[in-house]
Amino acid sequence: MSKNSAVRELYTAGEPDYAVPPGETILEFLEESGMTQREFALRVGLSTKHLNQLTKGIVSLSPDVAEKLETVTGIRARFWNRLEADYQSTRQRLRETRDPAAFESWYKSLPVRELIKRGEVPQEPSDKASRWEQLLAFFGVSSLDAWVELYEKPAVAFRQTKAFEAKVGAVAAWLRLGEIAAQTRQCEPFNKDGLRAEIPKLRSLTVLPPKEFEPELVKTCANHGVALVLVREITGSRSCGATRWISPTKAVVQLSLRYKTDDQFWFTVFHELAHVLLHGRQDVRVEPDSRAAVKDPQELEADRFARDILIPPRYASRLSGLSTLNSARNFAQEIGIAPGIVVGRLHHEGKWPHSWGNGLKRKFELVDDEAL
Secondary structure, three states: OOOOOOOOOOOOOOOOOOOOOOHHHHHHHHHHHOOOHHHHHHHHOOOHHHHHHHHHOOOOOOHHHHHHHHHHHOOOHHHHHHHHHHHHHHHHHHHOOOOHHHHHHHHHHOOHHHHHHOOOOOOOOOOHHHHHHHHHHHHOOOOHHHHHHHHHHHHHHHHOOOOOOOOHHHHHHHHHHHHHHHHOOOOOOOOHHHHHHOHHHHHHHHHOOHHHHHHHHHHHHHHOOEEEEEOOOOOOOOEEEEEEEEEOOEEEEEEOOOOOEHHHHHHHHHHHHHHHHHOOOOOOEEEEOOOOOOOOHHHHHHHHHHHHHHOOHHHHOOHHHOOOHHHHHHHHHHHOOOHHHHHHHHHHOOOOOOOOOHHHOOEOOOOOOOOO
16 A cells, blocks of 8 residues: 555554443533533432432443433433443453452452442442442542552652551542532632632631531632532541642642631631642642641641731730630630630640630531531
């Protein structure tokens, strides 16, 4: 054949090394139609969580659901059933190529029972091969190599701080839960100057109860490209906050409410926002439950940012003069923050014993995994 010929020899493509769940087609339909997952779930008659698991391939697409999809999308049920059959066939082929020892070790490192209890992983089927597939789908990866890059390395970096008790698999699972929650949160493109300008407003929210500050905190962050999500701690993760970017224009601030008092909550909020504002689109940052031995310069800078936003330096010199509960209340009212934040600062600096003044701190409870 001439080298100038327009015809070229075609080669048979190799088998793909990943399985595409039918849910990918659902996501394409949502993108084209402009419909949210919540609206689509209502139309199809599924829970939002079930739809989310379906899009990730964690649960199977049953013939009954295929019929419902046909009604809503106009795409024939046999098409959906065929996608599911192809997906299951590819999964079975890939199972036969996987290293059982590596997958078994990975499986043992993860909080599988807790993920099942939370409904993130289905109870059945429960054989090892199916569990491996469910967990890959939960993390949104097709291989252990991808999981290591996206989740294990940030978790290991976190464990190498002074939070020795943290379990890598637990940290990875907690990070993934925050990522899933953030993906469905609508945000404007990131606006650094706009977010910085809103910091005084966010500080003023500290005096409000959760039912009033929650919607404002979430909305204000979302308006400037930050998805703020609250995800209950996974046992063993020992993490109170994390920051990362899931797209060039969308940052995620994830909080666990590990410490259930307002002083710790608001300090963590502003610490994580400092990473967004000051440190750019770097690697995943996870905050330990104790900051006493943290030496990283950027972590220390984020600490200073949070400290100085909550109690600006021009007022900080007066902290030593606060000797009663009333003086702490009055000082907090004067500078416009919650009194529990003042008490937390006094405790941290050793000006008050930790047994004194805790009644001024408000306790928060996490109602569900997306309270914020």
